[in-house]
Amino acid sequence: MAKKIKPEDEVSTEEKIKEAARTVFMKKGFSATRTRDIAEEAGINLALLNYYFRSKEKLFELVMMEKFQAFFGVIFPILNDPSTSLEQKVELIADRYITLLTETPDLPIFILSEIRTNAERMVASVHLDKILVDSQFVKQLHQRRPDMHPVQLIMSILGLVVFPFLMRPLLMQAGNADTKMFTAMMNDRKQWIPKWFDSMLKVK
């Protein structure tokens, strides 16, 4: 307590802008966002945004890197953990992603939308190729089921976990689900996705 100079609730202007940027960029994407929106959301003046972050692009990149990290940071450590089995990896991915995305459901559509315009730059910072090719996951899968392509398996798990969050706005608007029901459905998935893959992963 004595160490703190500022009280908990006193947030720096810089952080206020960053937080506002997270909110607005996530909701509308880069192109549809105006710096004025961010300034208003932050409760500060437009000029301050440029004072702290130089430009809309620089501020965006900051947010993007953060979100990118949040999204892919979940899966990489799991895939590379030598102490877990294939089955446990599947279970962990399902569990961690559904937990993360239940908190921030807009994350996948944000990432995927912005990748569309910016695939080159984004990819440079992930190294999907390196990370996948010599991961524990790939080795384990090759040993167990050399006939299965690791990318196919990853895409299947992520498809089952992430895709519902991409359809969420449509489902909820159409009256097929409310927040509570959607969350319940996703928690169901935490249970049966691992079971589903268990039978798939059995040695032929």
Next chain:
Amino acid sequence: MAKKIKPEDEVSTEEKIKEAARTVFMKKGFSATRTRDIAEEAGINLALLNYYFRSKEKLFELVMMEKFQAFFGVIFPILNDPSTSLEQKVELIADRYITLLTETPDLPIFILSEIRTNAERMVASVHLDKILVDSQFVKQLHQRRPDMHPVQLIMSILGLVVFPFLMRPLLMQAGNADTKMFTAMMNDRKQWIPKWFDSMLKVK
């Protein structure tokens, strides 16, 4: 032949603009697209765009409705066909979607991105709720597996089929796949997705 006034390759200016709009909107989305981009792509003047379509928004809505129809028009007739079994429906969905998306891989990200900004308007034109609730698919599933939620099943099929196309830019940029390999992987899916669901759909 005698009926045709214009030769095959002579495309009307209106159609040239529409086609350019499809290309540019699909690639960049509404906000990031400038009417000047479309005019340039069409090889015509900016003024002509407004002459034929009045505004950027009107032109976009045209394209959007078309693509929306292309995307959802695949699944609805299959779900409502009384002459096919559940298993056949799964197989048809996988087959038709993978064929469609192999031709137009940008379709899903386009639809989902624009829904984010425009969920309300879009949903009005789909009636997901009505169409799902009293579809043949729902009836058949309820009879066979009353414990399974139809939305869960649809999301799973679509997740497995559509999600890879959303990851495509990332995979290809990262060097994990080229166009040919991606297409091969998706054709694999045409085969095993139906098999996968077959065992799932068996009566308990």
Next chain:
DNA sequence: GTCTATAACCTGATAGAC
């Protein structure tokens, strides 16, 4: 550090000649 005012630029849309 924070504000107001404004510069500099971009973008959708139109007027008017041909």
Next chain:
DNA sequence: GTCTATCAGGTTATAGAC
């Protein structure tokens, strides 16, 4: 129908006062 020129409004970014 098609073009050039231009308007009107909006957007990012900065200058300069406090």
